[in-house]
Amino acid sequence: MRQVLIANRGEIAVRVARACKAAGLRTTAVYSEADRTALHVRVADDAVCVGPPPARESYLDIEKVLAAAKATGADAIHPGYGFLSENAEFAEAVARAGLTWIGPPPAAITAMGSKIGAREKMVAAGVPVVPGEHTAGQDPAALRAAAERVGYPLLVKASAGGGGKGMRAVHTPAELGPAIEAAQREAKAAFGDASVYLERLLENPRHIEIQVFGDAHGQVVHLGERECSIQRRHQKVVEEAPSVALDPALRARMGEAAIAAARAVDYVGAGTIELMLDDRTGDFYFLEMNTRLQVEHPVTELAYGVDLVDAQLRVAQGQKLPWPQERLVPRGWAIEVRLYAEDPAKGFLPSTGALRRFRPPVGPGIRLDSGYVEGDEVPVHYDPMLAKLIAWGEDREHARGRLAAALDAWEIHGVTTNLPFLAAVVRHPAFASGALSTGFIGEHFPDGLAAPEPSREALIALALADALGVGKAGAGGGGGAAGPDPAAPWHAVGAWRGAGGPR
């Protein structure tokens, strides 16, 4: 393996490129016309445009991605998460083209990609599953009848789904029809497959997932749990490792179940077993397996001191896993928040724009995985997640304190984000106490988070900015351009002259 094509964009493409560089591998980026100057393109050794902005015509176009690999001499493909990462057809096409697929065997993707087939395999392997109806078909009447058998409340879920897309919660029979229609439309748009199924909605379970890793030599290990209970519309917002809900005994039990699930499909590479945990009883249920690297993989990396992408590169080249199970013991605590371009004061509506100022925090135990840098435009065509901020600490409180302080220090202008909401969640007493559930945001932030009233300091600063001409785009103000305009009025400010003039 010499050069890896990364079939993705945003923060994950940047993160994978970093791991490749660290391993001495060259990288090829692919990009749509909306991403010509995106960070993931800038950090790559080679880059190929694969089409117009809509993902279906660019990032999801298998032929164009393979052609890009050929054109740049890439001999391996890393799919990241989302897009083509769980597309078995793509994995097979990569192998047919004589390239190394940095992911699980296509048969394992297929087995777990059909949520229905996966469920049957889990039952056979002795892994507990959530009650549901997976074989009702797509006919509205049949789905209605199935809904009666599953019972309310229930979830309508996309068979090809993930990330909360094509998923709807239904509390009464009257809501079922519109929910199915909306879920099918969203699933069709997101995955090209409109099929949905029904599953019992567990009230306020914990969302726990177990990281597993297999190699081609028959070894499968688990790297403990991630708690992903803080979600909004089934989109994860905060994740952590380990979880306050697990003790070493429960961790070992869930880890064994996860390894059994992975072995049932002869899994190789990084994968995640998602489980619902009823923390009053210690009962847990298999939800699904994600046959890819997860968005939230960094919390596992920090808690276990590993590099999962580096391990993916090694395993794809036929090497053995770098860690035996007995060496995998968590140390300290890691918490991740996802920065979304969305407005918590307006029902979390997505926002776009240019990141006029984007100054992420740095400090001990702080990691930023970002797909954007200052000045970048946030395009409307893709997922609104801009970056992830992860804090590690000696214990949960230490990590939480570091994360809260880092969020306060993060300056973002030009695009409305959920940054203040993230800080409020991390500081919430219920979060501090570890009382997490998937109902957390609905319960504690039913109306999102109102924009703060401007402080006196903010008003003073704004009046001064107007008087000094500071902060205009391209004027060397808030935009961060280095050189001051000698004609600008603030040049008269005493301190500036003292700083040694233009640099």
Added chain:
Amino acid sequence: MSRHVQVGDEVVALSARRGASPERFTVRLGEGDSESVIVHRTPDGSLMITESSGRSYCAAISLEGTTAWVSVGGVTHRLAEAQLGGRGGGHADHGLEAPMPGKVLRVLVAPGDAVERGQTLLIVEAMKMEHAIKSPRDGRVEDVRFAEGDLVSPGEALITLAPDDGEDAA
């Protein structure tokens, strides 16, 4: 030049006047509130501000049209130019505007339809998620300006409701 921003229920006029030396300013925050400050500009484009009490803080400001972004004390504020004449004026808003750039997925009403507060009028898709545009009040649809499949920009009026009789003006 002065700028007007909304603070709670009030519109506050902001201005700053240069004082005896280039780094000294007197800032006015509306009627009767003023503060003498010393300002230094940091190399990264922020302002280091010292009030007469000696209290100091650093603020980063970006201006975008009439909107200002101000980060100070660990909080970022987005300050829009206030509508002179108070908040009430814009609020009775009969038009329904696109909240973000996207595509009209479904149009569920036609001109002349009676609609109820909270009723979904239109579904817009943006960033791979669907968003329901709901009626802010009971009323009658006057005009539907887009068809399914049309692209919309933020702030564009999607639908107008006929002016109401005034009993529901809030």
